Amino acid sequence: MNNFQFYSPTEFVFGKDTENECGKYVKKYGGTKVLIHYGGGSAVKSGLIDRVSQSLEAEGIEFVLLGGVQPNPRDTKIYEGIELCRKENVDFILSVGGGSCIDSSKAIALGVPYDGDFWDFYGTGKPVEKALPIGTVLTIAAAGSEGSGATVVTKEEGMLKRDCCSDLLRSKFSILNPALTQTLPAYQTACGATDIMAHVFERYFTNTSDVEITDRLCEAVLLTMINETPKVIANPDDYQARANIMWAGTVAHNDIVGVGRDQDWNSHGIEHELSGLYDCAHGAGLAVIMPSWMEFVYKHNPMRFAQMATRVFGCQMDFENPEKTAVQGIACFRKFLKSIGMPINFEELGAKEEDIPVLVEKFGLGDGKTGGFVALSSEDVASIYKIAAHAKC
Numbered sequence: 001m002n003n004f005q006f007y008s009p010t011e012f013v014f015g016k017d018t019e020n021e022c023g024k025y026v027k028k029y030g031g032t033k034v035l036i037h038y039g040g041g042s043a044v045k046s047g048l049i050d051r052v053s054q055s056l057e058a059e060g061i062e063f064v065l066l067g068g069v070q071p072n073p074r075d076t077k078i079y080e081g082i083e084l085c086r087k088e089n090v091d092f093i094l095s096v097g098g099g100s101c102i103d104s105s106k107a108i109a110l111g112v113p114y115d116g117d118f119w120d121f122y123g124t125g126k127p128v129e130k131a132l133p134i135g136t137v138l139t140i141a142a143a144g145s146e147g148s149g150a151t152v153v154t155k156e157e158g159m160l161k162r163d164c165c166s167d168l169l170r171s172k173f174s175i176l177n178p179a180l181t182q183t184l185p186a187y188q189t190a191c192g193a194t195d196i197m198a199h200v201f202e203r204y205f206t207n208t209s210d211v212e213i214t215d216r217l218c219e220a221v222l223l224t225m226i227n228e229t230p231k232v233i234a235n236p237d238d239y240q241a242r243a244n245i246m247w248a249g250t251v252a253h254n255d256i257v258g259v260g261r262d263q264d265w266n267s268h269g270i271e272h273e274l275s276g277l278y279d280c281a282h283g284a285g286l287a288v289i290m291p292s293w294m295e296f297v298y299k300h301n302p303m304r305f306a307q308m309a310t311r312v313f314g315c316q317m318d319f320e321n322p323e324k325t326a327v328q329g330i331a332c333f334r335k336f337l338k339s340i341g342m343p344i345n346f347e348e349l350g351a352k353e354e355d356i357p358v359l360v361e362k363f364g365l366g367d368g369k370t371g372g373f374v375a376l377s378s379e380d381v382a383s384i385y386k387i388a389a390h391a392k393c
């Protein structure tokens with residue numbers, strides 16, 4: 001196991017009706033003038049924005065509202081938010097929505113005190129030195145942004161999707177009421193489930209040895225997702241299954257399952273070019289990319305894939321031929337994704353094979369290589385897109 005530091009300072013408030021306490025938590029973390037930032041309308045329709053507003057009013061906290069965050073959140077909305085916060089002297093951002101909304105909130109939070117373009121921090125590694133505090137009321141179990149220090153946003157010009165990470169961007173508190181996710185369409189639920197599983201797999205496939213504890217934690221989250229996701233697809237109002245998925249989504253990405261081990265993240269990078277170019281859901285893009293990446297890299301360590309196959313998907317270990325077991329495990333993963341309604345190839349996602357050179361160019365490796373479980377060249381990335389283009393169950 002590698003040395004590590006684990007920092008997850010967010011206060012998680014989990015359970016039914018907890019959104020009604022958000023005013024109390026904003027006060028606890030020093031907010032006096034709040035921007036309530038939300039998405040395309042689901043939180044208005046469900047009455048959540050009203051409940052959140054009432055909770056702030058009950059604590060005597062002033063607020064302004066800014067909705068309209070799109071999935072794959074855009075820079076244009078972020079500039080609007082930064083301007084509004086400066087004009088209204090906002091000192092706390094309350095994100096009410098999913099990963100897109102939280103990531104847009106984080107971008108506004110770092111942009112307000114910065115004397116320059118917030119985009120300077122994206123895809124550059126430039127360290128964030130100051131940010132407004134943020135809090136979260138989560139409405140979809142997926143991105144894990146409620147417990148992560150990451151934000152991923154899209155620049156409309158050129159549809160470039162890039163990320164930025166900083167501990168300063170971690171939510172002060174995150175309110176997780178599984179009942180809020182009961183209004184999700186099955187497709188969005190499945191996209192979220194795929195993203196959660198992908199966050200675990202990006203950590204599971206590692207070159208670090210002797211990581212039994214995090215291997216087992218990863219497997220627990222994956223098994224939970226395999227058990228619980230079909231339940232909520234069949235019955236969206238299954239609160240207990242929603243609850244298990246919601247907490248799985250947070251622990252999958254606040255790094256408790258990934259500490260002390262090298263991680264990969266190439267599938268995420270390769271997917272971000274798809275959701276950047278086609279504006280598809282991140283989870284759907286991952287359903288197409290992640291098993292294809294697995295097929296491309298499994299020979300690097302067939303035993304690790306065979307371990308996934310046996311422990312997570314219940315395949316029989318073939319000791320004579322572990323590669324066969326590894327391949328079976330990958331097939332099981334793809335079959336599971338298909339069974340919950342995810343696309344598994346370019347056509348089903350709405351992507352085009354002839355765009356592969358554009359996607360590779362945008363990925364931006366040039367003649368270099370990425371790190372990770374297996375270092376990839378531009379040619380390798382093109383091969384993974386090619387596998388994804390033709391994938392079948």
Ligand code: NZQ
Pocket residue numbers: 038039040041042043069070071072073097098099100101103139140141142143144145148149150151152180181182183184185188191192195253268275282283
């Ligand atoms: O905008 P509204 O009307 O709310 O509709 C949203 C949106 O259309 C809808 N939705 C959310 N909660 C709902 C609901 N509909 C009905 N009932 C509810 N309770 O779901 C749609 C998707 O929302 P979005 O916020 O985009 O989903 P998600 O949480 O999957 O976020 C995806 C974004 O997060 C980024 C992705 O790249 C993508 O841009 N990621 C962020 C990460 C991070 N910050 O740590 C890590 C991830 O790997 C990921 O890259």
Ligand code: ZN
Pocket residue numbers: 143195198199268282
């Ligand atoms: Zn993700």
